[in-house]
Amino acid sequence: xxxxxxxxxxxxxxxxxxxxxxxxxxxxxxxxxxxxxxxxxxxxxxxxxxxxxxxxxxxxxxxxxxxxxxxxxxxxxxxxxxxxxxxxxxxxxxxxxxxxxxxxxxxxxxxxxxxxxxxxxxxxxxxxxxxxxxxxxxxxxxxxxxxxxxxxxxxxxxxxxxxxxxxxxxxxxxxxxxxxxxxxxxxxxxxxxxxxxxxxxxxxxxxxxxxxxxxxxxxxxxxxxxxxxxxxxxxxxxxxxxxxxxxxxxxxxxxxxxxxxxxxxxxxxxxxxxxxxxxxxxxxxxxxxxxxxxxxxxxxxxxxxxxxxxxxxxxxxxxxxxxxxxxxxxxxxxxxxxxxxxxxxxxxxxxxxxxxxxxxxxxxxxxxxxxxxxxxxxxxxxxxxxxxxxxxxxxxxxxxxxxxxxxxxxxxxxxxxxxxxxxxxxxxxxxxxxxxxxxxxxxxxxxxxxxxxxxxxxxxxxxxxxxxxxxxxxxxxxxxxxxxxxxxxxxxxxxxxxxxxxxxxxxxxxxxxxxxxxxxxxxxxxxxxxxxxxxxxxxxxxxxxxxxxxxxxxxxxxxxxxxxxxxxxxx
RNA sequence: CGGGGAGUGGCGCAGUCCGGUAGCGCGCCUGGUUUGGGACCAGGAGGUCGCAGGUUCGAAUCCUGUCUCCCCGACCA
Numbered sequence: 270x271x272x273x274x275x276x277x278x279x280x281x282x283x284x285x286x287x288x289x290x291x292x293x294x295x296x297x298x299x300x301x302x303x304x305x306x307x308x309x310x311x312x313x314x315x316x317x318x319x320x321x322x323x324x325x326x327x328x329x330x331x332x333x334x335x336x337x338x339x340x341x342x343x344x345x346x347x348x349x350x351x352x353x354x355x356x357x358x359x360x361x362x363x364x365x366x367x368x369x370x371x372x373x374x375x376x377x378x379x380x381x382x383x384x385x386x387x388x389x390x391x392x393x394x395x396x397x398x399x400x401x402x403x404x405x406x407x408x409x410x411x412x413x414x415x416x417x418x419x420x421x422x423x424x425x426x427x428x429x430x431x432x433x434x435x436x437x438x439x440x441x442x443x444x445x446x447x448x449x450x451x452x453x454x455x456x457x458x459x460x461x462x463x464x465x466x467x468x469x470x471x472x473x474x475x476x477x478x479x480x481x482x483x484x485x486x487x488x489x490x491x492x493x494x495x496x497x498x499x500x501x502x503x504x505x506x507x508x509x510x511x512x513x514x515x516x517x518x519x520x521x522x523x524x525x526x527x528x529x530x531x532x533x534x535x536x537x538x539x540x541x542x543x544x545x546x547x548x549x550x551x552x553x554x555x556x557x558x559x560x561x562x563x564x565x566x567x568x569x570x571x572x573x574x575x576x577x578x579x580x581x582x583x584x585x586x587x588x589x590x591x592x593x594x595x596x597x598x599x600x601x602x603x604x605x606x607x608x609x610x611x612x613x614x615x616x617x618x619x620x621x622x623x624x625x626x627x628x629x630x631x632x633x634x635x636x637x638x639x640x641x642x643x644x645x646x647x648x649x650x651x652x653x654x655x656x657x658x659x660x661x662x663x664x665x666x667x668x669x670x671x672x673x674x675x676x677x678x679x680x681x682x683x684x685x686x687x688x689x690x691x692x693x694x695x696x697x698x699x700x701x702x703x704x705x706x707x708x709x710x711x712x713x714x715x716x717x718x719x720x721x722x723x724x725x726x727x728x729x730x731x732x733x734x735x736x737x738x739x740x741x742x743x744x745x746x747x748x749x750x751x752x753x754x755x756x757x758x759x760x761x762x763x764x765x766x767x768x769x770x771x772x773x774x775x776x777x778x779x780x781x782x783x784x785x786x787x788x789x790x791x792x793x794x795x796x797x798x799x800x801x802x803x804x805x806x807x808x809x810x811x812x813x814x815x816x817x818x819x820x821x822x823x824x825x826x827x828x829x830x831x832x833x834x835x836x837x838x839x840x
Numbered sequence: 841c842g843g844g845g846a847g848u849g850g851c852g853c854a855g856u857c858c859g860g861u862a863g864c865g866c867g868c869c870u871g872g873u874u875u876g877g878g879a880c881c882a883g884g885a886g887g888u889c890g891c892a893g894g895u896u897c898g899a900a901u902c903c904u905g906u907c908u909c910c911c912c913g914a915c916c917a
Contacts, residue, residue, distance in 0.1 A: 281878070282853095282866075285852075360915075413912095584914080708917065780876075783878085
């Protein structure tokens with residue numbers, strides 16, 4: 270490609286909207302451009318990267334036994350009503366009506382459609398296992414698109430679905446997909462770690478996210494330096510500080526004028542936070558939920574949502590608190606009636622706690638579960654934080670931020686039961702197929718690859734996904750022999766099978782061209798100039814290296830091939 | 841949805857408080873001089889100041905409404 274006619278321009282300054290390196294470089298290098306919040310066009314160079322990532326995904330999914338298909342983005346809303354997700358995913362669904370006023374959604378994901386397909390194609394256990402995948406545009410009306418390509422409303426996703434006769438067979442497909450993911454991210458130059466994840470509204474059991482650990486990531490990950498335990502904050506468990514047994518003492522009311530927070534109570538009464546009971550108010554399906562958790566812990570809303578099977582759970586606002594007669598700052602489950610109480614298991618085993626008295630400026634001492642209050646739901650609903658003991662080995666956990674590149678999970682029979690996708694087993698009985706699903710955000714891999722591979726000058730494309738192998742820079746095009754030599758190198762490299770970006774722009778200084786080459790980040794830069802010709806040919810330098818070598822013009826393709834091979838590029 | 845910030849030429853910004861013919865850097869076009877790390881000279885093009893009302897002799901500037909974008913939170917297979 271000749272840069273003189275490239276449909277994109279590099280920018281010296283990044284647009285103000287970008288605040289992470291990958292986002293700034295993407296815009297400065299002219300890879301993509303935003304049309305609306307979370308909606309992007311891909312320009313030629315960026316699109317080549319997307320296609321390279323897709324190709325790697327295809328190769329690895331095929332190797333894992335996957336079969337590529339293509340499903341429609343336009344899907345009947347009825348199918349979503351059948352699965353129950355028309356309601357549970359209502360806020361992100363992009364919906365429309367056709368001219369006959371029939372309801373449709375633009376697919377945010379394809380479980381419903383793939384199950385429908387499965388029903389028509391598979392009736393027998395003999396037809397399984399199945400692993401199908403597609404690379405497709407998804408639509409989600411995200412509450413807040415952000416971070417360049419990291420959270421967008423229209424995006425390319427590779428989604429794969431497996432169907433098996435039982436959970437053991439599912440595990441084989443799951444492990445195959447998991448292995449493929451490791452290879453895919455590796456080839457794309459994005460270091461990832463699998464972390465335990467919450468399966469969220471989609472349902473299902475085991476679930477892991479592939480995270481690229483970086484400060485600009487939007488997810489919080491807990492990692493154990495002792496045993497390697499790794500989990501998303503939403504999912505992470507931790508050992509809770511266990512309190513020694515104490516005889517329950519008599520309930521005692523104390524005046525606590527103006528003390529509303531745990532910090533204020535701790536300071537005023539001289540008790541440690543773990544000897545207090547914290548109250549947090551939520552609302553689920555229109556009804557208030559009183560959450561009781563020990564004062565040294567925080568509520569993990571994902572866990573709470575799962576414990577209550579209430580995807581619509583949200584914090585109660587001040588007005589709601591008043592309306593339900595709750596006394597913020599002095600609320601407690603002691604003597605509370607008419608409100609559902611959920612307790613973290615920490616609250617049960619902790620004796621003689623300080624808790625609210627359900628009237629202003631008063632608390633109780635020596636509150637004990639069972640004697641003074643009970644909860645209708647008891648579960649681990651606590652948030653693991655930096656320093657929390659690892660659930661496996663007790664080592665203090667560390668936190669890191671991460672960008673989610675992919676997600677694998679075992680769905681089981683959630684969708685195949687709801688949508689009645691069953692097969693006939695060996696005994697002739699109908700069974701729901703056991704399903705897994707596996708997603709990769711292609712645009713996220715694109716962003717992650719830039720984030721993981723750049724320096725102060727620009728992008729350093731991993732050779733496997735570089736839009737071009739060679740950035741050919743011609744300097745002094747009006748000088749004798751330069752144009753001819755550069756054209757010759759351009760032709761020879763292309764004849765040898767390399768993708769070449771040829772900076773044939775006239776009247777630009779060497780500095781501009783070199784800076785653009787560094788910004789655009791191809792693995793190998795070849796320079797043809799009066800100086801290089803005088804010293805015997807063309808100059809080769811790889812993007813991350815410091816030194817250049819001069820090679821005779823005729824030898825450029827062979828030498829370029831050797832350098833690229835050494836960099837790990839596969840032609 | 842709650843909180844904060846911002847919309848002025850392709851990009852980055854000033855001008856708004858205090859109303860009076862819209863400016864700077866980069867980029868772009870023409871000519872010339874240059875050419876190994878973001879050149880120089882001369883000339884030039886390009887803006888309904890997000891949009892709609894209002895106040896005023898006069899609005900980028902004041903008032904009202906509205907749209908959009910960014911950040912934090914909520915939300916998020």
